[in-house]
Amino acid sequence: MEPVTPFMFGADVKNVASDWGPIGPSLGSCALANATIRDVARAASVSVASVSRALSGHAAVRLATRARIEEAARGLDYVPHAGARSLSLAKAHAIGVVLPDLHGEFFSEIVRGMDREAHARGFHLLLSNMHADPAHAAVAIGTMRGRVDGLAIMAPDISPELLAASLPRALPVVLINTPAIGAHPILCVENRAAVTAMTRHLIDTGRRAIVHIAGPRGNIDADARREGFLAAMAAAGLPARVIDGDFHEEGGAEAARRLLADGEAVDAVFAANDMMAIGCLFAFRSAGVDVPDRIAVAGFDDIPAARYVSPSLTTMRVDIAELGARAVARLVGAITGDAPVHFEAPHPELIVRESTGGRRKIISANQNERVCYDQP
Amino acid sequence: MEPVTPFMFGADVKNVASDWGPIGPSLGSCALANATIRDVARAASVSVASVSRALSGHAAVRLATRARIEEAARGLDYVPHAGARSLSLAKAHAIGVVLPDLHGEFFSEIVRGMDREAHARGFHLLLSNMHADPAHAAVAIGTMRGRVDGLAIMAPDISPELLAASLPRALPVVLINTPAIGAHPILCVENRAAVTAMTRHLIDTGRRAIVHIAGPRGNIDADARREGFLAAMAAAGLPARVIDGDFHEEGGAEAARRLLADGEAVDAVFAANDMMAIGCLFAFRSAGVDVPDRIAVAGFDDIPAARYVSPSLTTMRVDIAELGARAVARLVGAITGDAPVHFEAPHPELIVRESTGGRRKIISANQNERVCYDQP
DNA sequence: CATCGCTATGAAGTCGTTTTGCTTCTTCCA
DNA sequence: TGGAAGAAGCAAAACGACTTCATAGCGATG
Numbered sequence: 001m002e003p004v005t006p007f008m009f010g011a012d013v014k015n016v017a018s019d020w021g022p023i024g025p026s027l028g029s030c031a032l033a034n035a036t037i038r039d040v041a042r043a044a045s046v047s048v049a050s051v052s053r054a055l056s057g058h059a060a061v062r063l064a065t066r067a068r069i070e071e072a073a074r075g076l077d078y079v080p081h082a083g084a085r086s087l088s089l090a091k092a093h094a095i096g097v098v099l100p101d102l103h104g105e106f107f108s109e110i111v112r113g114m115d116r117e118a119h120a121r122g123f124h125l126l127l128s129n130m131h132a133d134p135a136h137a138a139v140a141i142g143t144m145r146g147r148v149d150g151l152a153i154m155a156p157d158i159s160p161e162l163l164a165a166s167l168p169r170a171l172p173v174v175l176i177n178t179p180a181i182g183a184h185p186i187l188c189v190e191n192r193a194a195v196t197a198m199t200r201h202l203i204d205t206g207r208r209a210i211v212h213i214a215g216p217r218g219n220i221d222a223d224a225r226r227e228g229f230l231a232a233m234a235a236a237g238l239p240a241r242v243i244d245g246d247f248h249e250e251g252g253a254e255a256a257r258r259l260l261a262d263g264e265a266v267d268a269v270f271a272a273n274d275m276m277a278i279g280c281l282f283a284f285r286s287a288g289v290d291v292p293d294r295i296a297v298a299g300f301d302d303i304p305a306a307r308y309v310s311p312s313l314t315t316m317r318v319d320i321a322e323l324g325a326r327a328v329a330r331l332v333g334a335i336t337g338d339a340p341v342h343f344e345a346p347h348p349e350l351i352v353r354e355s356t357g358g359r360r361k362i363i364s365a366n367q368n369e370r371v372c373y374d375q376p
Numbered sequence: 377m378e379p380v381t382p383f384m385f386g387a388d389v390k391n392v393a394s395d396w397g398p399i400g401p402s403l404g405s406c407a408l409a410n411a412t413i414r415d416v417a418r419a420a421s422v423s424v425a426s427v428s429r430a431l432s433g434h435a436a437v438r439l440a441t442r443a444r445i446e447e448a449a450r451g452l453d454y455v456p457h458a459g460a461r462s463l464s465l466a467k468a469h470a471i472g473v474v475l476p477d478l479h480g481e482f483f484s485e486i487v488r489g490m491d492r493e494a495h496a497r498g499f500h501l502l503l504s505n506m507h508a509d510p511a512h513a514a515v516a517i518g519t520m521r522g523r524v525d526g527l528a529i530m531a532p533d534i535s536p537e538l539l540a541a542s543l544p545r546a547l548p549v550v551l552i553n554t555p556a557i558g559a560h561p562i563l564c565v566e567n568r569a570a571v572t573a574m575t576r577h578l579i580d581t582g583r584r585a586i587v588h589i590a591g592p593r594g595n596i597d598a599d600a601r602r603e604g605f606l607a608a609m610a611a612a613g614l615p616a617r618v619i620d621g622d623f624h625e626e627g628g629a630e631a632a633r634r635l636l637a638d639g640e641a642v643d644a645v646f647a648a649n650d651m652m653a654i655g656c657l658f659a660f661r662s663a664g665v666d667v668p669d670r671i672a673v674a675g676f677d678d679i680p681a682a683r684y685v686s687p688s689l690t691t692m693r694v695d696i697a698e699l700g701a702r703a704v705a706r707l708v709g710a711i712t713g714d715a716p717v718h719f720e721a722p723h724p725e726l727i728v729r730e731s732t733g734g735r736r737k738i739i740s741a742n743q744n745e746r747v748c749y750d751q752p
Numbered sequence: 753c754a755t756c757g758c759t760a761t762g763a764a765g766t767c768g769t770t771t772t773g774c775t776t777c778t779t780c781c782a
Numbered sequence: 783t784g785g786a787a788g789a790a791g792c793a794a795a796a797c798g799a800c801t802t803c804a805t806a807g808c809g810a811t812g
Binding site: 034079080081082083084085086087092094101102103104105106107108111112115116119124125126127128129142143144145146147168169170278303304305307308309310 | 410455456457458459460461462463468470477478479480481482483484487488491492495500501502503504505518519520521522523544545546654679680681683684685686
């Protein structure tokens with residue numbers, strides 16, 4: 001995670017100009033309408049064609065003419081009207097992003113990565129959360145017609161049929177963590193590999209009775225993790241147990257309580273995400289169960305809180321920003337017809353912390369925990 | 377915080393179709409070009425004008441004609457081209473969102489709130505992070521010309537002059553947590569009130585030697601909090617001390633170490649944000665200083681991790697999603713000329729937890745901690 | 753000097769939609 | 783049955799930028 005300016009909340013109560021008037025174009029004596037290419041042409045005494053050529057640099061324009069045009073444009077502070085431009089060019093220079101109703105880090109990280117990449121390639125991001133309602137996705141996608149040149153869609157919970165029906169023809173699409181649909185390129189977190197690594201880690205540190213708290217059925221990630229866990233345990237010749245969860249903190253706590261209540265021997269819990277793992281941790285603490293001495297706990301995602309709970313949480317980290325960036329890179333490549341880009345999901349990393357017996361790292365400015373894998 | 381579907385990472389390694397070919401319009405035998413209004417008119421044997429009227433429902437169209445048009449439109453699955461539409465209507469039905477390079481909750485929450493509101497009013501969100509470089513803001517704003525009908529800008533670190541210079545004329549603007557500029561409406565977190573409340577809370581629980589760890593100078597939030605703290609302490613007739621921080625975890629830890637080293641009496645630390653408070657907490661723990669018995673610690677923001685550290689962190693919560701929603705509501709109101717909307721920042725809440733002597737709440741499904749203010 | 757060829761420029765058409773006059777078709781009433 | 787009022791529908795003109803085609807300028811060449 002690169003260093004960033006953390007956002008802090010704003011200044012004092014300052015509802016300046018909360019009267020209705022001064023908002024909008026009625027703002028003082030400013031120039032009201034924006035200058036058009038025609039205005040620039042008139043100001044520079046040339047035709048609109050020359051202005052267009054001079055400013056977009058496509059064809060030859062005499063030096064003196066170009067200078068005159070540029071000065072006129074600057075004077076009027078002319079900026080091409082994007083709508084007209086996209087109509088004329090049949091390119092919007094924007095890509096549509098359709099995301100589920102995400103919370104926290106996942107959302108901001110994926111959008112950050114997408115924005116970084118899109119911006120570097122001169123594209124804009126048009127956002128649309130598909131709130132709980134999946135049918136809403138279709139609408140969201142529809143309203144983007146003519147506004148975007150491509151679509152990046154993440155829909156881990158949607159049924160493939162529904163999504164397939166609402167995908168536009170004639171528009172490049174990249175799917176992220178979504179069931180496969182037609183021949184659209186897909187970028188998915190490597191759940192299988194990640195889950196295998198974590199299961200191996202638990203086994204390697206001596207755990208044998210490992211329970212997986214799964215996410216909701218139908219969610220592509222939850223399903224992949226559940227299956228990956230079962231496969232890894234089978235490969236190790238160990239009996240596997242799975243409890244259904246819901247990806248929420250309380251679901252994890254509930255699962256932990258059930259686990260303790262039914263009395264079966266358990267020496268490790270691997271939750272399908274960090275929120276459930278944290279719920280687990282708190283439930284164990286309330287019950288006086290020592291983590292990691294009696295039971296190890298592992299999560300998935302490496303949400304920020306994972307570092308701060310006690311014991312700190314062992315988990316799998318995925319570079320979500322990079323995932324978003326790669327999806328956009330691929331999309332832009334398809335739109336502009338550029339050379340194919342490296343198209344592969346970033347590899348997850350195992351982050352060993354106290355909850356599975358790792359040592360808590362001293363919090364340092366660098367926070368370079370990635371290499372940590374030291375047993376106490 | 378409403379219940380949501382938490383996002384989980386994606387399926388297994390599934391880079392289907394990672395060959396270059398099948399992406400984009402060359403996708404199989406699908407209809408290549410999108411249907412235009414002209415196609416619909418031809419299919420329904422009417423003029424384009426009638427199609428436009430029928431579909432937008434503006435003027436009288438005979439029932440039979442309308443039905444024929446609607447069927448034709450459905451058959452061709454026609455969706456109006458947004459670019460052309462915005463050119464003709466001189467309205468883009470989109471608002472531009474310019475944000476600093478935020479991390480985590482803040483970003484996702486504010487965008488979530490904005491998206492909710494924008495979507496409800498038929499608007500799209502065009503996103504642009506202004507990465508570290510503030511000059512980049514000007515560019516970002518410029519490239520949105522003709523693409524959006526209004527701008528929501530958050531720039532807590534920028535100098536007013538710079539921002540003022542890059543604001544477009546002829547476009548409504550709402551500022552969020554940003555220095556005042558001209559007569560543009562501003563929505564800011566009520567730092568002053570929030571800081572006063574927290575300072576009072578510390579004083580009320582018996583603390584007298586309170587130190588504030590401030591954020592970086594020039595940041596509008598950091599400055600407001602620092603001043604608010606000083607004012608509140610002065611009002612209480614107590615000596616106040618401020619240490620400079622940077623809004624980062626390590627800055628908080630560093631400040632805490634300095635505090636312990638110089639040996640002055642301190643019984644409470646109020647950090648300008650949660651990250652620094654958490655850094656503090658860890659530094660105190662390393663040094664064997666008991667929190668809250670010897671020193672109370674308070675933060676600001678209520679980031680998710682605040683609930684999970686031990687001791688859990690007392691902090692101020694601000695409804696960021698609501699802040700975003702209100703900004704957009706105001707903006708849309710200005711664009712459409714609708715009646716003025718309620719335009720006021722949401723009020724911050726004091727969340728008392730263990731780090732200032734509150735009792736840790738049992739983690740419950742409801743997590744209704746807002747009312748909690750019970751001393752042990 | 754006429755011609756060729758090249759560059760720089762302009763006029764006009766295009767993109768897809770909305771909207772404004774204007775024409776045509778109904779329908780109703782005297 | 784004639785006329786008028788009103789509803790429906792059409793052709794054409796925006797909207798702003800890009801682009802093709804045609805043309806003017808102009809030096810070089812035969």
